[in-house]
Amino acid sequence: MQKAAQIDSLELTDFNQGLFNFLDASPTPFHAVQQQIRLLESSGFKLLSESEQWKLETGERYYVTRNGSSIISFIYGKENIIETGIRMLGAHTDSPCLKVKPNAEISSQSCLKLGVEVYGGVLLNPWFDRDLSLAGKVVYQDSQLNIKSALVDFKKAIASIPSLAIHLDRDANKNRSINAQTDIPPIVLVQDSEQKKNTTLNDFLITQLLKQNVQQDIDKILDYELSFYDTQHAAYVGLEDDFIASSRLDNLLSCYVGTRSLMAADNAVTSLLICSDHEEVGSTSSSGAQGPFLKSVLERLVDTNEQLSCLIDRSMLISADNAHGIHPNFSDKHDANHGPLINHGPVIKTNANQRYASNSETTALFKVMAAAAAVPLQNFVVRTDMGCGSTIGPITAAEIGVKTLDIGVPTFAMHSIRELASSKDGWYLFKALKNFFNADFPITIITKT
Numbered sequence: 112m113q114k115a116a117q118i119d120s121l122e123l124t125d126f127n128q129g130l131f132n133f134l135d136a137s138p139t140p141f142h143a144v145q146q147q148i149r150l151l152e153s154s155g156f157k158l159l160s161e162s163e164q165w166k167l168e169t170g171e172r173y174y175v176t177r178n179g180s181s182i183i184s185f186i187y188g189k190e191n192i193i194e195t196g197i198r199m200l201g202a203h204t205d206s207p208c209l210k211v212k213p214n215a216e217i218s219s220q221s222c223l224k225l226g227v228e229v230y231g232g233v234l235l236n237p238w239f240d241r242d243l244s245l246a247g248k249v250v251y252q253d254s255q256l257n258i259k260s261a262l263v264d265f266k267k268a269i270a271s272i273p274s275l276a277i278h279l280d281r282d283a284n285k286n287r288s289i290n291a292q293t294d295i296p297p298i299v300l301v302q303d304s305e306q307k308k309n310t311t312l313n314d315f316l317i318t319q320l321l322k323q324n325v326q327q328d329i330d331k332i333l334d335y336e337l338s339f340y341d342t343q344h345a346a347y348v349g350l351e352d353d354f355i356a357s358s359r360l361d362n363l364l365s366c367y368v369g370t371r372s373l374m375a376a377d378n379a380v381t382s383l384l385i386c387s388d389h390e391e392v393g394s395t396s397s398s399g400a401q402g403p404f405l406k407s408v409l410e411r412l413v414d415t416n417e418q419l420s421c422l423i424d425r426s427m428l429i430s431a432d433n434a435h436g437i438h439p440n441f442s443d444k445h446d447a448n449h450g451p452l453i454n455h456g457p458v459i460k461t462n463a464n465q466r467y468a469s470n471s472e473t474t475a476l477f478k479v480m481a482a483a484a485a486v487p488l489q490n491f492v493v494r495t496d497m498g499c500g501s502t503i504g505p506i507t508a509a510e511i512g513v514k515t516l517d518i519g520v521p522t523f524a525m526h527s528i529r530e531l532a533s534s535k536d537g538w539y540l541f542k543a544l545k546n547f548f549n550a551d552f553p554i555t556i557i558t559k560t
Contacts (some may be wrong), residue, residue: 118535126371126538127355131345133367134357138246138340140180140204140388141262143363147370147386148174151184154374165411170378175408179248179260180204180388181398183408184373188381190550193418195380196425197409198548199513200372201400201503202365202432203390206358207231207526209238209295211245211337215312223300225270225312227339231391234527235289241528242268243297247337249316253328261325263316263335268342270297297339341528352534353454360522360530362390365431368520368541376548381412390432390503400503406511427473427554428515429547430504431540433532434458434491436521449492451521454533456487457540460502460517466493468504468515472556477516480546486539489521 133150137143148158156172159165167173167187174184181204188195209227217224229235246264253259272295277283289295302308313332320329345357366386373384389399396402413419437450451458459474460467481488493499508515520540523531546552 118538123535123538126541127347127534129371130355130364130367130537131357134345134359134363137359137363138244138264139248139262139336139338141248141336142246142264143204143366144176144180144182144386145262147182147184147366148176150370150374156184161407167412172378177404178388178398181386181404183383183385183404184370185383185408186373186376186378186381187412188379188550190380192381192412193421194425195550196422196427196554197381197383197412198554199383199385199405199426199428200369200544200547201385201387201428201430201507202369203362203388203394203400203503204366204386205231205388205391206361206363207233207391208338208340209233209297211247211312211335211339213334217296218302218308221302222298223302223307223310224296224298226296229291229295230338232526234524235291235295236287237524237528238295239272239274241271242342243270243272243339244268244342245270245337245339247335249320249335249337250333251317251320252330252333253326254330255328258333259326261320261323263319263323263325263337265315265319266342270299270339272297343529347534348531349534355532355534355537356529358529360532361433361525362431364433364520364532364537365540368537368544369431372541372544372548375545377550379550380548382548383408387503394503394506400506401510405507409511423511423513425555426513427476428504428507428511428513429473429477429544430468430502430507430515430517431544432502432504432517432519433522433525433530434460434519435525436523436532438523444494444497446492446494449490451489451491453521453523454535455521456489457481457536457543458489458491458519458521460491460519462493462499464499465505466499466501467517468502468508469517470514473514473516476552476554476556477518477543477547480549480552481543483552484542484546486543488543491519 159175169189212226215225250260348354348356387400389396394400461469504517520536
């Protein structure tokens with residue numbers, strides 16, 4: 112393993128504090144995109160609209176959103192884009208969670224519960240006995256019959272999913288299963304009066320929107336996309352702060368690292384970051400990686416289909432999504448030669464069955480970039496007798512035809528309500544990705560036949 116980069120403690124502290132702030136302010140994909148916009152605009156990025164014609168200027172910085180939950184930001188480089196290709200980085204804005212159903216109210220034993228759907232591969236047990244809040248997007252109508260939308264975040268704890276006492280479930284520590292329909296609706300209110308018995312979720316949404324100084328003219332709620340989340344803030348863990356604990360590290364950590372890396376890029380070559388929604392449920396949506404968002408943006412950067420083909424052939428995509436760190440209590444779940452260690456650098460993910468899109472060329476190119484930044488790298492290959500997850504990497508490679516690399520930061524408790532990662536690995540990835548966006552490092556290989 113190569114020697115790691117010398118850690119600048121002040122730079123690392125600043126980087127991680129920014130990550131904490133980003134995580135805490137991004138309880139849903141809508142909020143994550145909002146926070147990315149805040150960072151991008153502080154670095155000179157300008158808003159584009161998909162519904163308008165684009166007049167791009169070389170050397171300028173732009174961003175465009177879709178559904179408010181996916182975002183593409185890019186630097187339109189000064190050098191000829193057809194000749195240089197595009198350096199693309201991809202991540203996803205969504206995380207496994209509990210989403211509120213349309214007709215959510217459930218009254219039971221003088222308590223108001225909200226019915227939820229399980230979004231993605233949620234590890235359900237850790238959701239019990241947590242202080243939960245609610246956030247998302249609300250669509251409403253004003254008194255003039257205008258249809259508008261706004262983001263909402265209750266921020267404080269408004270719900271809980273209490274565990275059943277051990278006295279009533281003596282086998283809970285041996286053989287407990289969870290029924291996602293009946294066991295996990297969060298409790299939000301004691302209905303101890305007639306007024307409370309008639310209270311609906313929409314009543315609370317209107318009140319919360321008004322508290323947030325959203326336009327006062329709210330006639331009625333039409334619909335919403337709401338998710339519960341843990342109110343505990345992101346924080347250091349460990350005797351020497353070796354770990355970072357937070358919700359949604361998968362994959363907002365990569366979104367933050369990617370945003371910071373693009374902000375640090377120069378304007379010589381064209382660089383692009385795409386953060387897509389719906390990865391945790393297959394990416395098949397208008398704003399997911401299997402949708403047309405990225406391709407439609409690329410088509411607007413060139414004049415002809417032939418130019419687009421040339422452009423893609425000279426480009427490279429890095430898919431950044433967290434990797435499974437080797438758990439010290441369950442090390443037998445890993446291939447002994449490919450178990451990523453916490454605080455030992457980013458992970459290159461490979462799979463012979465194309466669950467990851469890395470190949471020898473993209474791996475070699477990234478190794479050169481990482482070595483120049485003195486960033487240590489690790490390898491992950493799933494045990495041959497176990498199934499392998501996937502990322503937006505193979506999806507985007509298949510949709511666009513671009514050569515792709517899959518990487519990620521080692522993580523414990525992936526898909527739990529509170530995940531654990533290294534306090535250094537995100538910073539290591541940031542250092543390596545800055546070189547990826549640097550024109551001095553090639554993204555093509557000279558092939559001898």
